Amino acid sequence: MIRIEKNYDGTVTPAPSPAKHGEGPVMTDDLYEKRLAALAANPALQGENVRLPESAGAGIRGGLAVVGVGCLALTALGAVVHSPTHALASFEVAVFTVLAICLGSLFFTMLFQAINAYWPVTFRRQLEQAAGLIWLPLLGMVAVVLIELFSSLFTGHGVLFQWLTEDPGYLLEKKSGYLNLGFLLVRFAIYAGIWLFLARSILSMSLEQDATGNRMLTRAIRRRASWGILAFALTVAFASFDFLMSLDFRFFSTMWGVYFFAGAAMSALAVTTITFSVLRLTGRLTGIVTDEHYHDLGKLLFAFGACFWAYIAFSQYFLIWYSNIPEETAYYVYRQEGGWQVLSMILVIGHFIIPFMILISRKVKRNVLLAAVMAAYLLIFQVLDLTWIIRPMAYVGVENPAGPGSWWIDVVASVGGLALFASFLMRALASAPLIPMKDPRLATTLEHKNYV
């Protein structure tokens, strides 16, 4: 736009250009130094209130690790005693539950950084640490892939991957361009690489900011998080296609990636709530994580735990129910017979109606103990949801592979996976401050308040 000056002499003064990205009076070194000085003087940000001793909960940590390893060993025993198919399905439930927690944490870390969110700064370290543990479920996925690989090498067909077979039908031949072992390994390497890079680099940059007080790291993380969300969306969707949807290679649903993501976001929020409730009930983080923060965390838990999951699950079911195409409806037919219809109804009521009615209350969201109880409840339903997805596939086309007394494999596998994850998470939390101590936004976070 050309502006005409009052004393026009033939030259035109250009309009002041708008501040370019990264310029402008957003934050200066002086302002940052002032904020850091104020934070250093804040009595709430001292000592054990924000920093666990290295030995905190060492006994519990060791106990959880023993329980985790023991339970996973029992799962392996179940493969021998009952059925390898059943045991692998139970193991996958555990692996993908922990993967969902880590991926959801990675998502919220990146989301909060990308949109420059103020209120959740005090939650971020927990999310970063949980995301940083993504190597644990990735190891489990490596084990799953190796088991399928060796099964296909020695017996000619996969354990749960029915598309790993020497006798492909017409439908499978049509899909073999995507569903083949070599391409699966390549894709898995890509997913694992992207997740590990994003989770570990964001965690290490955040820890570095704690040590050095370099405010530019916030911008570096934000830049990485912004493209990271896109990479995250694609990798999570395709990983859920590869490992969960393709358990029945005839079935397809465009809602699948979002379905897994909904559970992942909820699990991450649930684990965050549980962790902070334990910390607050043991007298940490006084005046740092308050009821006001819990209120907003509870809103997210309400949204992802009850509403979003139900919305996605119903949208998937409804279109398949209406169009009534056999290769799609088979997915739901498997889950409406053989006892799985009970679990289907438990999911509808327990994953939607009950948490909706309870978490809609303001009092529950703002109560340290009740919020943690609801979070643990929803975490159990994430396990049940994945059980509902994975376990029926162990029975398809096989005559009762496991026997009636095999239910304990499901329990020990999930308990083992979650216990091992909890043990590593406790160690990670004790290794660094519980909140990002030098985040430029921390001062505002501490004063966060809900006016409704």
Add this chain to the structure above:
Amino acid sequence: MSIVQTVADYLPIVPKPRPKYVTENGKRVHGLIAEYDTPADVYHAAEKIRDAGYKKWDVHSPFPIHGIEEAMGVKRTILPYIVFKVGLGGAFGGWLLQYWITAVDYTGFTVQGKPYGAWEPFTMIIFELGVLHAAFAALIGMLMLNGLPRWNHPLFSSDRFLGTSQGKFMIGIEATDKSFDPEASRALLESTGGNDIEIIEDDD
């Protein structure tokens, strides 16, 4: 404030209760207003009036004062409960509407071989009607609980009251308050530092 009273305020046929106090002009007394110079003054005055047990009174300020809700002892609104119940009612109505049509009143029309009264296709309309009713309840309920819409307010008859949109702070106590007493309330406002206490007449 009871919901019955709120609804009755909208019906001209419901007679207003006889006024307890009238002015020398024979008009109904709306209440007393007092003026304060600074936000801090009106804040602390509000605390005293809250502690004196008044319910029907208000603070008038040209801008929002942080923490004034606590100083006034304003309770949380009951609007969420109204919205929730009306929304559930709307959702139930949506189900009833469709179920009655497809499974009770007229069952001769099969769509794609689906059973009569199947809940799946109802869900969208149940949801939409629930949201619609909840939204209406939120908007209309908010307006009614605020005493809106209305043509005029007795306070506008005071020229000095208009200053609260420019730089003055006022507290008004309404005569319908149970604790209201012309002398005692005036004394209370004076003791809190209120200046130029004025009686407001209700022209209705």
